[in-house]
Amino acid sequence: PEGEIYVGRTPPKGDGWTPEEDVLDTWFSSGLWPFSTLGWPEETPDYARFYPTQVMETGHDILFFWVARMIMMGMWFTDTPPFDTVYLHGLVRDKNGRKFSKSLGNVIDPLLLIDQYGADPLRFTLLTSGTPGNDVNLDEAKVEYTYKFVNKIWNITKLVNMNLDEDLPSGIPHQSELDLPARWIVSRTQKLIKNVQYLFDAYQYGEAGNQILSFMWDEFAPWYLEIAKHPLYNGTPEEKERAQRVMVYVLDTCLRLLHPYMPFMTEAAWRYIPHEEEALIVAKWPEANEALIDEAAESEMEIFATLVRDIRNIRTDYKVDPGKRIAALIAPGSRQKALEDYGYIFGRLCNVPEVTILSNGATAPENAASTVVDDITLYLPLEGMLDIEAECARLTKETEKLNDRIGGIAKKLANEGFVSKAPEAVVQRERDNLDQLQTELKQLNERLESLCK
Known part of the structure; x- marks a missing residue:
């Protein structure tokens, strides 16, 4: 009927209806997204704060469909472009670099990955798996690895939370009040903030995310948090409080840096540590404090870290159970006070x-494994650490096996027919194996000589 308008999910009853011919597709409403989501046309606080933004990140395949429309809509309705930079990521492919295709059977349903691992692990994996100019090869194993990282963050948060006292002062103590491990981790945190900001400014989002992961997994959790258990459980009330404040500061900083990559998990974890802002999504972005960068503390801690790694290697070489407690003797060189304070x-x-x-x-102890770091010599007395007689028998057996393998390879390489007829790569591999085995034999003989003389 003339003059009537009908809107519904089912066709209207009766005759004479004409379907609308000017239909706006989904890209029209998407083009309004930069400002319509912020309360436009009203002058809302969100609109004033967030429009225009700086960087628009998307795929090159929808430049015309979406990006161009957002720019045109923004210029038409607000006289301002919605962003000044368009960052184009690569397309997502399978783990072998092939396009997703039903015929290839390699399509990955993101909803299934989210059901199994969560949205944040998938998001982090996609953000950190690509490099500028390249496509993203999506491997479920990477998503699973990130899922384990998320669990690690939860465990870190739980450890920090369960060791906090009520009414903990905010911020970290003055640098002069911090012990060596605290000065080290605070300094490393400032460098992390600087590196992440530099990489963000250079649009290296993947590398920035990987550096945050590496810092939390390789430095904060296994080194500082383990070391901090000493002041937490054995220190004075003042030492305990300082350790608590440093833990909160570092974890808070990491969660803020990680939030663009893992918005759901970081927001939830952040609520388990003291904070002042209403929500992490609107919390202040970390800024590095150059005054807290302490190169001396980092150098000193690196010496301790090297000694720790060497002790672990010696324990592994001598097949000492990781749970077995052992003793150490140290000739301190110029670092006696540091070793006394932080032994x-x-x-x-x-x-x-x-x-x-x-x-x-002092005279070096007999029957002791040793390592030298800078001007420090550390000895691990073998008596009590292992059964020397049994270890000598084991080492002797190992050398016999190595000698047999070395003899077999040497005989093969002495055969002119093998050397002349076999592919060069095969011959070179045998030579490399021989060099490796001879190096291992030399090390075993040195240990035999020092332990079983």
């Missing part, structure tokens, strides 16, 4: 609770 680090990180500081120039 507990060896107890926390490599199960060496008993550390004896020797006088410089």
Whole structure:
């Protein structure tokens, strides 16, 4: 009927109706997205704060469909372009770099991945798997790895939360009040903030995310949090409070940096530590404090870290149970006070609770494995650490096996027919194997000589 308008899910009854011919597709409403979501046409606080934005990130395949329309709509309705930079990511492909295709049977349903691992692990994986100019090869194993990282963050948050006292002062103590491990982790945190900001400014979002992961997984959790258990459980009330404040500061900073990658998990975890802002999504972005960068503390901690790694390697070489407590003797060189103050680090990180500081120039103990770091010499007495007679028998058996393998390869390489007829790559592989086995044999003989003389 003339003059009537009908809107519905089913066709109207009767005759004479004409379907609307000017239909706006989904890209029309999408083109309004930069400002319509912020309360436009009203002058809302969100509109004033967030429009225009700086960077628009999308795929090159919808430049015309979406990006161009957003720019045109923004210019028409607000006289302002909605963003100044368009960042184009690569297309998502399968783990072998092939396009997703039903015929290939390689299509990955993101909803299934989200059901299994969560939205944040998938989001982080996509953001960190690509490099500028390249497509993203999506491998479910990477999503699973990120899922484990999320669990790690939850465990870190739980550890920090369960060790906090009520009414904890905000912020970190003055640098002069911090112990060496705290100065180290605070300094490393400032460098992380600087690196992430630099990478963000350079649109290297994947590398920035990987650096946050590496910091939390390789430095904060296994080193500082383990070391901090000493002041938390054995320190004075003042030492305990300082450790708590440093833990909260570092975790808070990491969650803020991670929030663009993992908005749901970081928002939830952030509520378990003291904070002042209403929500993480509107919390202040971290800024590095150059005054807190402490190169001396980082150098000193690197010495402790090297000693810890060397102790772990010695334990592994001698097949010492990781749970077995052992003792250490240390000729301190120029670092006697640091070793006296922080010798507990060896107890926390490599199960060496008993550390004896020797006088410089003291005679080296017999039957001891040793390592030298800078001007420090550390000895691990083997008596009590392992059954020397059994270890000598094991080493002797290992050398016999190595000699047999070396003899077999040497005989093969002495055969002119093999060397002349076999592919060069095969011959070179045998030579490399021989070099490797000879190096291992030399190391075994040195240990046999020092232990079983």
